[in-house]
């Protein structure tokens with residue numbers, strides 16, 4: 001091996017290593033970001049359900065939590081960059097099907113966006129029975145994504 005080729009191959013190895021490291025870091029960031037986002041969604045949804053068990057639910061609080069959930073739902077399309085799935089070797093419950101079936105995943109995302117938006121609007125009107133029904137529909141949209149796209 002001439003000095004020139006070994007210099008080139010060393011440069012190549014360094015470039016590949018650096019590229020790999022960058023990819024791993026961004027996958028790690030993406031996973032941390034979405035898990036934190038879903039944690040917030042989970043917290044809001046729990047708060048809403050607990051509020052609804054009370055004799056006089058605070059519908060303003062429910063509307064506020066619904067607004068937060070809807071805000072997160074709009075970010076979901078940015079939470080799943082390629083390379084941040086199970087192939088990253090990192091700890092994630094996201095299934096590879098998210099990237100293999102993007103249209104289906106997008107439909108599941110849109111369903112949640114639609115239901116959480118409806119919940120936000122209905123909660124603002126203060127009718128507890130109507131809110132309960134819409135919370136059910138919203139919960140179904142969580143399941144509509146978790147069942148196909150999240151590991152148990």
Ligand code: HEC
Nearest residue numbers: 035038039041042045092093094108109112142145149150
């Ligand atoms: C479009 C798909 C989708 C929708 C809709 C969705 N989720 Fe998830 N959720 C996921 C995926 C995928 C993960 C796993 C993320 C990971 O581990 O990288 C997840 C993870 C979570 C987590 C665990 C977060 C953590 O790591 O601690 C909670 C809690 C959660 N979701 C709650 C909800 C609730 C509540 C709803 C509905 C109000 C909902 N999700 C709607 C796909 C979805």
